[in-house]
Amino acid sequence: MVPQQQPSRMPFHRYTAFKPVDLPDRTWPSRTITQAPRWLSTDLRDGNQALIEPMDPARKHEMFQLLVRMGYKEIEVGFPAASQTDYDFVRALIENDQIPEDVQISVLTQARTDLIERTVQSLVGAHRATVHLYNATAPTFREVVFKVDREQCKAIAVEGTRDVVRFAEQYLGGTDFGYEYSPEIFIDTELDFALEVCEAVMDVWQPGPGREIVLNLPATVERTTPNVYADQIEWMSRSLTRREHVAVSVHPHNDRGTGVASAELAVMGGADRVEGCLFGHGERTGNVCLVTLGMNLFSQGVDPEIDFSDIDEIRRTVEHCTQLPVAPRHPYGGDLVYTAFSGSHQDAIKKGFTAQEERAEAAGVPVADSEWDVPYLPIDPKDVGRNYEAVIRVNSQSGKGGVAYIMHRDHNLDLPRRLQIEFSRVIQTYSDSEGGEVAADHIWSTFEREYLSEGGPVAVLAHRSSTDGEGSYRIDADVRVRGEIRELSGTGNGPISAFCDALSDVDVKVRVMDYVEHSMGGDGESSAAAYVEAEIEGEVVWGVGIHSSITTASLKALCSAIGRSARI
Numbered sequence: 001m002v003p004q005q006q007p008s009r010m011p012f013h014r015y016t017a018f019k020p021v022d023l024p025d026r027t028w029p030s031r032t033i034t035q036a037p038r039w040l041s042t043d044l045r046d047g048n049q050a051l052i053e054p055m056d057p058a059r060k061h062e063m064f065q066l067l068v069r070m071g072y073k074e075i076e077v078g079f080p081a082a083s084q085t086d087y088d089f090v091r092a093l094i095e096n097d098q099i100p101e102d103v104q105i106s107v108l109t110q111a112r113t114d115l116i117e118r119t120v121q122s123l124v125g126a127h128r129a130t131v132h133l134y135n136a137t138a139p140t141f142r143e144v145v146f147k148v149d150r151e152q153c154k155a156i157a158v159e160g161t162r163d164v165v166r167f168a169e170q171y172l173g174g175t176d177f178g179y180e181y182s183p184e185i186f187i188d189t190e191l192d193f194a195l196e197v198c199e200a201v202m203d204v205w206q207p208g209p210g211r212e213i214v215l216n217l218p219a220t221v222e223r224t225t226p227n228v229y230a231d232q233i234e235w236m237s238r239s240l241t242r243r244e245h246v247a248v249s250v251h252p253h254n255d256r257g258t259g260v261a262s263a264e265l266a267v268m269g270g271a272d273r274v275e276g277c278l279f280g281h282g283e284r285t286g287n288v289c290l291v292t293l294g295m296n297l298f299s300q301g302v303d304p305e306i307d308f309s310d311i312d313e314i315r316r317t318v319e320h321c322t323q324l325p326v327a328p329r330h331p332y333g334g335d336l337v338y339t340a341f342s343g344s345h346q347d348a349i350k351k352g353f354t355a356q357e358e359r360a361e362a363a364g365v366p367v368a369d370s371e372w373d374v375p376y377l378p379i380d381p382k383d384v385g386r387n388y389e390a391v392i393r394v395n396s397q398s399g400k401g402g403v404a405y406i407m408h409r410d411h412n413l414d415l416p417r418r419l420q421i422e423f424s425r426v427i428q429t430y431s432d433s434e435g436g437e438v439a440a441d442h443i444w445s446t447f448e449r450e451y452l453s454e455g456g457p458v459a460v461l462a463h464r465s466s467t468d469g470e471g472s473y474r475i476d477a478d479v480r481v482r483g484e485i486r487e488l489s490g491t492g493n494g495p496i497s498a499f500c501d502a503l504s505d506v507d508v509k510v511r512v513m514d515y516v517e518h519s520m521g522g523d524g525e526s527s528a529a530a531y532v533e534a535e536i537e538g539e540v541v542w543g544v545g546i547h548s549s550i551t552t553a554s555l556k557a558l559c560s561a562i563g564r565s566a567r568i
């Protein structure tokens with residue numbers, strides 16, 4: 001008897017639901033994203049500060065170069081007041097002139113005068129640079145961490161901003177200087193207070209034409225559903241004064257696994273800019289993944305303004321720099337994300353590829369330019385530098401479609417449907433007994449053994465044929481029958497029926513039920529494939545022949561069927 005279910009033993013009473021935002025006239029749900037937001041990569045700061053082993057200078061340079069190559073124009077390069085390594089890295093970028101003209105680096109600092117001064121000093125000589133200042137504004141942080149009230153909390157932000165302005169004037173004369181402020185833990189901060197602090201910071205910075213401020217509103221710890229974050233962002237975006245001079249920025253983390261949705265809904269709610277990391281590195285469960293966000297736009301026909309065309313090179317570099325693996329199922333970049341093992345998916349993909357090619361041909365455009373619509377593949381793997389090799393892999397969950405796809409892809413063989421069924425049963429028997437994946441070369445060697453070996457009871461050694469002009473076909477063939485070489489002759493309405501007739505002389509009874517042939521394409525020496533479905537000794541089997549002469553291929557296919565019927 002199944003035991004009765006016990007009441008939950010999870011202590012859920014310890015947690016309270018996040019308070020929603022009162023915004024009945026919210027507009028974000030009916031918006032769509034038609035343009036990429038501004039991106040900021042914080043791989044070298046928030047990503048780096050969460051690594052088991054932070055990046056050494058060589059890895060930092062490699063990551064920076066990758067980000068530049070991909071097209072990121074805003075890159076947070078470190079926390080220079082935190083360590084000599086971070087400070088030296090920023091100096092090296094500037095002194096070695098490694099920052100392209102159109103790239104704005106930024107550096108993070110706490111709101112502490114000594115740290116701000118050192119942070120600003122790290123930027124001396126930069127063409128363009130931003131200082132990013134933060135202080136936590138949420139109630140628990142005010143009460144527990146800083147032991148300040150609202151006014152004192154606001155004063156930290158205001159004084160910090162004054163320091164930034166003062167030191168920038170002192171040290172950064174020739175720099176196109178920008179400023180970013182983050183009320184850290186914005187997501188848990190009372191909205192009216194977050195607004196009050198941001199307004200006070202703006203009063204010091206004085207944004208205006210040519211003097212933007214970035215107000216970054218982080219979901220430092222993701223604690224609610226993405227719609228609530230979107231409400232918060234829309235509320236802030238609508239409430240801020242001097243909005244046209246403010247870049248509203250979001251910085252989602254992924255604690256609930258909904259960082260990407262939070263960022264997307266926040267952009268619909270009015271955010272102009274998104275901060276995140278490649279493959280979602282960052283504190284705890286990570287920052288929002290910039291690859292997923294960019295590729296999500298791409299898959300909707302929106303230019304992500306970032307180059308993802310060699311996703312494996314990006315993944316390898318990130319793995320090398322962070323010394324952490326990217327999960328095989330990570331959206332767009334994981335090893336397995338364009339692979340189907342299961343039969344019905346493989347069948348649909350195989351049909352989808354054919355339809356895609358036909359559509360492209362009908363439209364007169366190359367497949368690589370034609371509108372993509374293939375089942376189970378939200379994007380063309382080739383658009384991110386993958387090939388179709390891994391799209392279909394065979395294991396015990398696979399059906400005929402997958403096996404047939406591999407035979408076509410790797411060997412130009414279009415197996416007729418009933419042969420697909422017959423051969424996939426052979427592969428299924430193997431995968432059921434061995435478990436695991438059946439490699440493409442094993443599929444081929446099995447096919448060769450089952451259908452192409454010439455060691456059966458009948459083999460054609462040579463043949464000559466003639467027609468009488470009235471549709472009758474005559475064949476004379478040297479045939480090895482059960483180990484003996486015989487000269488046989490037969491007539492029929494084609495080579496196969498003539499050969500069947502010839503075989504009846506040596507007591508081999510074959511009734512052909514289906515016949516299919518095709519050229520295997522390619523070069524001048526290309527072969528033809530012939531497939532014969534035949535009833536032999538009451539058994540229906542398929543045989544396959546491959547040869548540069550289609551007649552020889554068809555005779556071989558018949559011998560192949562005879563061989564199979566003798567074996568099974």
Ligand SMILES: CC(=O)SCCNC(=O)CCNC(=O)[C@H](O)C(C)(C)COP(=O)(O)OP(=O)(O)OC[C@H]1O[C@@H](n2cnc3c(N)ncnc32)[C@H](O)[C@@H]1OP(=O)(O)O
Nearest residue numbers: 046049079081082083110111112134135136145146184220
């Ligand atoms: C959400 C985020 O990712 S924020 C970025 C977090 N990243 C990092 O912290 C990485 C780099 N940080 C560091 O290396 C160090 O924290 C340093 C060098 C900046 C400072 O080191 P320390 O002076 O030893 O201070 P410590 O690390 O203990 O920080 C805590 C102190 O800073 C204060 N503090 C924390 N954040 C801020 C802030 N944004 N503004 C002002 N003060 C702050 C705390 O209240 C605490 O002060 P207390 O010692 O008077 O109680």
Ligand SMILES: CC(C)C(=O)C(=O)O
Nearest residue numbers: 134182184185218220
């Ligand atoms: C400093 C801020 C932007 C931050 O990293 C966070 O809140 O997660």
